Amino acid sequence: MSVESSMLRRRTSSRRLQFPEDSAFEEFPTAGGIGIDRDVSIMAASISGYTFSSVCYHSANSNSDHEGFLLGDVRQEETVSISDTQISSAELVQVVEIHNHDPCAQLFSFYDYAGKVNEENLNSILKDRRKNVIGWYRFRRNTQQQMSFREQTIHNQLTQLLGVPDLVFLLFSFISTANSSTHALEYVLFRPNRSRYNQRITLTIPNLGNTSQQEYKVSSVPNTSLNYAKVIKEHGAEFFDKDGVMKDIRTIFQVYSALQDKVQAVCGEVEQSERVKEKIQEDVNKLKQQIALRKRKTAEEERKIREAQNADSHSSPEENTEPSESSLLSRITFHTPSAPERPSTSPNPPSYTDLLSQDDSLLSSSSPPTSAALLPRPQAVGSPGHPTPGPLGMGLGMGLGLGLGLSTSSNPVTTPSTPYLGNGDGSSSDSLDRQAAGQEDDDDDEDDDDDEDEDSSEYENLVSEATHLPMVSASVLAQGRPAALSPDGDARGSQTT
């Protein structure tokens, strides 16, 4: 178990978003871009922007890694390409369409620590969606863009169990700058069952693209032919209704209108279901709290009784005169959720999921942040939620906030008299190189050693942080992990133009 968690720690220790970015990151190929492989069949994959955003949304709501299944379709398409240099050739393209994702409520829901998949659990999660599964996905923070050993193990079993020979795996990795001002979500689609050369497929996100309004014609091609004018007027009249409006316009608008009505209607249903879900979740949380409270009380009462019994059986008659209440009180400890051992100090760090389950119970009981909630979690960087103890926050007491235009609903947003028009040069604000962060393999090793020191300094910062920021909501603190202070110092300082 400790080997496992130290493996995890090494892997999660350190990808941090740094700028200048790699020049390798370029413009995305236009939708429908097909990667050229050495395999006979080429693969293309797409995912809708809404599904993609939904995965990001579920991941943002998770403290930990997040995973789920990809539902969709795989089909063969034949593309005929004609070029000057060769006779037209037909290529077989496998097209993977991801329609939807099925998020898992928690990790290890269908497999165990060893990566052994439990088919029964799998079926109860997927139910009748099982036949639509074409892949699965995982969201991790600050990790390398490659499959872990356990993921590979799981993938092989899923391939067998689901009977999908070309099961795909979508890996999301989330990294952030040290001051948490900029975050990146990287994604790679693997097909691990293929040879090493074509494991990765380009994932396109189809979108509106180019519905250029420049395609409207503002003038007609000049033509003096009377015949032309006559013919097109006579036969073209078919297209227009009595008001001179093109019939197609009305028809297509009706299609759009009906569709939008349907969107609104389903949206209304979704909204209702969100509220119902929220309410029941609240009820569940309250019940859990009540149960925990009740259990605590009974445990304390039992302890009191036991103490009293012990005192009776061991004490002499003289001692009985003072009820030894003070000693009882000193022995009754408040039952707080026990703080997870800090990974950096214990010889056997608790397993990753132990920490997870403890935090889950913290969340569900929505108790005020205890020191346990403030402890850094194994994945230190790229946290959602916790404000950084960076230079922006340093040395600022509450007093400074008062004079700085605190918002009230009566504070009007005055509208500018003229909309601001830039000079439209579209030039980038960086005279420096600003390219996406490249691979940080070099940093990995050195960060490993730094981690433990960072953890302790962050812990101190967090504890003092709580006294400076009482307004930060409990839920944020409970879920937050501190952004790691860069060992090189503040990233902002290196960015000034």
Next chain:
Amino acid sequence: GVMAVSAVHLESDAFLVCMNHALSTEKEEVMGLCIGEVEASRIVHIHSVIILRRSDKRKDRVEISPEQLSAASTEAERLADMTGRPMRVVGWYHSHPHITVWPSHVDVRTQAMYQMLDQCFVGLIFSCFIEDKNTKTGRVLYTCFQSVQAQKGSEYERVEIPVHVVPREAIGKVCLESAVELPRILCQEEQDTYRKIHSLAHLDPVTKIHNGSVFTKNLCSQMSAVSGPLLQWLEDRLEQNKQSIVELQQEKEKLLLELAAL
């Protein structure tokens, strides 16, 4: 100097709407306004976003008209009524498809102008449709910034502001409403363009038919690229919620029994 804002907390359902919007098109920058409140800790808390139409579609002209700001303020008041908290327009967001996430000179200046009216106003940028061809890795980035003037009269500079997405398990009503506005906004834009073209009197029938077909084609693209996938996602979400409700109900009953037994 000290910035008026220490950090930005973006509710995850508002984040969802921003992502949806940013990923809706790779051919132009999209934009919207952020609604929320500024807490005493100088943290800007964004509860929802409003999708805006861009009147000037030229590259890098991301501007908000007085009417749009006014409409957004009304929306903020509505949200304030609903939540009982003071809400107002606290920032703006826009997308950088195929471009670096950093704000351009124009963006920094636009942000500086908004800050003159409200020093807590923040800017968010979403960069998407980025790919590293070598590793076939795609990327979506987001950043938060304000502007500062190093000295009087000098150029404005970007200041990085920490931003965190705050979990919210259920999607809020205002966010859902914002999300389904997108197809309507797209259609309105198309109608306005067509109306202008259509009013040109000197076009011959063939040209008119052409233009009508362009309108039809564009609306079809909108439906298949936006409305359709949106509807699909809503249906899937509804299904998921129904499932969750059943499971939660079972858990609730189990807990009730457990509590009764204690």
